[in-house]
Amino acid sequence: MLTASKLSKFYTDVTAVRNVSLTLEPGRVMALVGASGSGKSTLLNLLAGLSDADMGEVRLNGDRIPGPSDVLVPGHNDIRLVHQEYQLMPNVSIRENIAYALRFFEKDYRDYRVNELLKLCRLTDIQDRIPRHVSGGEKQRTAIARAIADKPAVLLLDEPFSHLDLPNRLLVRDLLFDLVRHEHTSCLFVTHDATDALSVADTLGILRDGKLIQLGSPIDVYRQPLTAYAARMTGPVNILKAKHLPTLRLPESSDPESLICLRPEQIKLVDDGVPGIVQAVYFKGSHYEIDVAISRYVFLRLLTTHDTMQVNQEVNVVIQEKAVWQLKS
Numbered sequence: 001m002l003t004a005s006k007l008s009k010f011y012t013d014v015t016a017v018r019n020v021s022l023t024l025e026p027g028r029v030m031a032l033v034g035a036s037g038s039g040k041s042t043l044l045n046l047l048a049g050l051s052d053a054d055m056g057e058v059r060l061n062g063d064r065i066p067g068p069s070d071v072l073v074p075g076h077n078d079i080r081l082v083h084q085e086y087q088l089m090p091n092v093s094i095r096e097n098i099a100y101a102l103r104f105f106e107k108d109y110r111d112y113r114v115n116e117l118l119k120l121c122r123l124t125d126i127q128d129r130i131p132r133h134v135s136g137g138e139k140q141r142t143a144i145a146r147a148i149a150d151k152p153a154v155l156l157l158d159e160p161f162s163h164l165d166l167p168n169r170l171l172v173r174d175l176l177f178d179l180v181r182h183e184h185t186s187c188l189f190v191t192h193d194a195t196d197a198l199s200v201a202d203t204l205g206i207l208r209d210g211k212l213i214q215l216g217s218p219i220d221v222y223r224q225p226l227t228a229y230a231a232r233m234t235g236p237v238n239i240l241k242a243k244h245l246p247t248l249r250l251p252e253s254s255d256p257e258s259l260i261c262l263r264p265e266q267i268k269l270v271d272d273g274v275p276g277i278v279q280a281v282y283f284k285g286s287h288y289e290i291d292v293a294i295s296r297y298v299f300l301r302l303l304t305t306h307d308t309m310q311v312n313q314e315v316n317v318v319i320q321e322k323a324v325w326q327l328k329s
């Protein structure tokens, strides 16, 4: 188990990581979602022992992870960090890239383990190609295979989905599922896009300005975000002042200036409800997103599978009271 306690990292003019505490458990996936500059990479480097914390500490199974100023070779054998650039050896095959991580093991075991990893990471068919001749998704999976080859306790990934197309994102998502189950690795990845994090993570954290502002199950963070930032980072959302609730035929709030959030899928089109006019229709494949003006001040985005929606069409919406979630800021 990896625990970070009250980690902080200061640069001259910015606090990149502020007082972050978290625990990574074996066989579990944690995702941290944050905008650019929120401190994701800095935090990963601190967790991997690749950067010195100014305050706080990281422990693996109780032992303190030293920073680079304490050791000759920075990093820890049981903690691996997969960078966005993959950092593969360009002139040797995918198979040899993975086998290199096992160079100190006996050949029989090395061959057995490399075959196992090629299968787990769906790389068997392209194992003899060099990195230049494989796709970005295959490079990403090779980097993951190499990182977990000698069964580290902790796998950290920097934006593992960001450069990949949809089929490859699904493959990497399934791979993370499989590897934590088969290898009982503790896994943490950081991302600026919560789409994949919601489905793959057991725990989801929201990073803002270096601070871990919320940590919980993906369902809880999605449905009960603490702040407007957490709501927006986890998916499409309507954020309104509570004073507009009566316009939506919902009970008044005691604090009209406070913010509330409503997820688009919680707003239903009905025959008899709050009237509105469709402002825009966005085709999304499995459904449409539509923007509806309820008044001069209230606009809602909602989802529908109706194929006939048109701009300027009159519609009626209904929102259940329990769908309204009060934000803290």
Ligand SMILES: Nc1ncnc2c1ncn2[C@@H]1O[C@H](COP(=O)(O)OP(=O)(O)OP(=O)(O)O)[C@@H](O)[C@H]1O
Pocket (backbone or CB within 6 Å): 011, 012, 014, 015, 016, 034, 035, 036, 037, 038, 039, 040, 041, 042, 043, 192
């Ligand atoms: N070596 C450094 N010196 C000074 N400031 C730094 C350094 N590294 C990072 N920062 C600052 O710390 C903050 C956090 O940076 P970090 O790279 O960790 O964010 P990030 O969430 O990973 O961003 P991105 O998603 O764009 O990679 C930013 O304001 C950044 O400018």
